[in-house]
Amino acid sequence: AQKITQTQPGMFVQEKEAVTLDCTYDTSDQSYGLFWYKQPSSGEMIFLIYQGSYDEQNATEGRYSLNFQKARKSANLVISASQLGDSAMYFCAMREGLTAGNKLTFGGGTRVLVKP
Amino acid sequence: GAVVSQHPSWVICKSGTSVKIECRSLDFQATTMFWYRQFPKQSLMLMATSNEGSKATYEQGVEKDKFLINHASLTLSTLTVTSAHPEDSSFYICSARDSNKETQYFGPGTRLLVL
Numbered sequence: 033a034q035k036i037t038q039t040q041p042g043m044f045v046q047e048k049e050a051v052t053l054d055c056t057y058d059t060s061d062q063s064y065g066l067f068w069y070k071q072p073s074s075g076e077m078i079f080l081i082y083q084g085s086y087d088e089q090n091a092t093e094g095r096y097s098l099n100f101q102k103a104r105k106s107a108n109l110v111i112s113a114s115q116l117g118d119s120a121m122y123f124c125a126m127r128e129g130l131t132a133g134n135k136l137t138f139g140g141g142t143r144v145l146v147k148p
Numbered sequence: 149g150a151v152v153s154q155h156p157s158w159v160i161c162k163s164g165t166s167v168k169i170e171c172r173s174l175d176f177q178a179t180t181m182f183w184y185r186q187f188p189k190q191s192l193m194l195m196a197t198s199n200e201g202s203k204a205t206y207e208q209g210v211e212k213d214k215f216l217i218n219h220a221s222l223t224l225s226t227l228t229v230t231s232a233h234p235e236d237s238s239f240y241i242c243s244a245r246d247s248n249k250e251t252q253y254f255g256p257g258t259r260l261l262v263l
Binding site: 076 | 182186190191192193194197239241243252253254256257259
């Protein structure tokens with residue numbers, strides 16, 4: 033069963049505007065972590081933001097914020113003031129349990145293209 | 149920040165040969181490393197979890213005899229694709245767990261093309 037779902041295969045966004053990337057997850061664990069990564073065409077995986085299941089506040093990192101709705105099991109990424117360099121693939125991932133030794137499961141990804 | 153390297157970054161080989169990919173944690177000790185495979189326009193799929201000093205744990209459907217993993221030290225894990233075939237052509241990415249920080253860091257990936 034798919035544990036991480038990203039329903040948007042691709043999105044266009046105008047430069048300087050905000051964009052929301054959807055991510056829903058499925059787990060029976062109470063302890064888990066949610067991640068967003070950016071993958072540019074070079075292939076490297078760039079860590080953007082992390083939300084733990086017990087974190088009461090939504091995580092923020094600069095222009096990135098995570099809209100964590102635990103009851104809905106969603107962890108949407110919001111990128112504010114989009115820049116041309118934000119064009120890339122974006123992956124949502126979940127780690128069941130809170131230790132880094134546990135494996136990550138990735139969603140299918142969303143390709144974002146920022147238009148000038 | 150922590151750095152994970154992979155070598156080689158690109159490899160082209162003939163069908164039937166074996167290819168070794170190295171994953172190194174450069175400034176931290178990694179008791180656990182993970183190997184992922186990513187086909188074009190697809191997501192990352194975990195192949196195996198590599199634990200220092202013990203056998204790797206493979207995900208369902210991944211042939212352990214074809215994808216040999218060795219994690220002989222706290223800073224190095226290797227993935228050997230044995231008798232590579234064109235269908236093994238893919239992007240292979242490792243990540244390493246920094247046990248002091250409870251964080252995983254990804255390597256830059258290795259593109260394998262089997263002719």
